[in-house]
Amino acid sequence: MHRDIGAVCALYPMPTTIVGALVDGRPNFLAIAHVGILNNAPPQYLTVSLKKFRHTAKGIRQSGSFSIGLPGVSMAVAADYVGIVSGRSVDKSGVFDVFYGRLGNAPLIRECPVNMELRLHDVMDLPAHEVFVGELVASHVAEGCLHDGKVDLEKARPLLFDYSSGWYFSLGEPVAPCWRAGRDHPAYLAAKGVK
Ligand SMILES: Cc1cc2nc3c(=O)[nH]c(=O)nc-3n(C[C@H](O)[C@H](O)[C@H](O)COP(=O)(O)O)c2cc1C
Known part of the structure; x- marks a missing residue:
């Protein structure tokens, strides 16, 4: 038996991300859980969904760039901090050790195991949110979190966010294993003629 609990978004957990942009020339960061992948082949488009009038949104528009950082679990306090105070009233530029990549104006976070730089492609205006669509330009991964040139999740230990429990x-x-486990399904085996 399943109970209908209404139109409750139940896609969690989502990765906790820290989105950065230069606002009036100064790095500002906020926590964003509502992220998406729109086009997973070049050009790759990722989305970040910001409630209207977020201070960071002003910077994304001004610079035409933003960053998405994946904090590790050890960064929970800092990630939460930038998610509970606004750059409108508090200077968050010193919370992280900032560096820049190819775009030169998307602030990246040295403490994050993974940082992505995006060029603003489009903005979708929804009733409560603005969805910023960015074209992925480069990803910067801490040396210790790579395996065969790819992000190693067991080393990066990304911080996940669950809305319903608030943890x-x-x-x-x-x-x-992805793309392999399904080969053990009885329907797959039957189609392959495996008894
Ligand atoms: C874990 C977490 C996830 C969040 N996800 C979002 C989100 O997806 N969209 C959003 O607009 N705000 C989100 N917030 C709230 C913003 O991070 C918060 O309002 C922040 O202080 C805004 O900063 P700014 O005004 O400097 O841009 C989240 C906060 C936390 C703690």
């Missing part, structure tokens, strides 16, 4: 989580154990 941050970490990843659990690997479960099954």
Whole structure:
């Protein structure tokens, strides 16, 4: 038996991200859980969904750039901090050690195991949110979090966010290999003629 609990968004957990932009020339950061992948082949478009009038949104528009950082679990306090105070009243430029990549105006976070730089492509105006669509320009990964040139999640230990409990989580154990586990499904085996 399943109970209908109404139109409750139940897509969580989502990665906790820290989105950065230069606002009036100064780095500002906020926590964003509502992120998306729109086009996963070049050009790659990622989205960040900001409630209207977020201070950071002003900077994304001004500079035409933004960053998405993936904090590790050890960064829960700092990630939460930039998610509970606004750059409109508090200077958040010194919270992280900032560096710049190819765009030169998307502030990246040295403490984050993964940082992505995006060029603003489009803005979708929705009733409560503005969805910033960015073209992925480059990803910067801490040396210690790479394996064969790819992000190693067990080393990066990304911080996950659950809206319903209001808690941050970490990843659990690997479960099954993608694009391979399904080959053990009875329907797959039957189609392949495996008894
Ligand atoms: C875990 C977490 C996730 C959040 N996700 C979002 C989000 O997806 N969209 C949004 O507009 N605000 C989100 N917020 C709230 C903003 O981060 C917060 O309002 C921030 O202080 C805005 O900063 P700014 O005014 O300097 O831009 C989130 C906050 C936290 C703690």
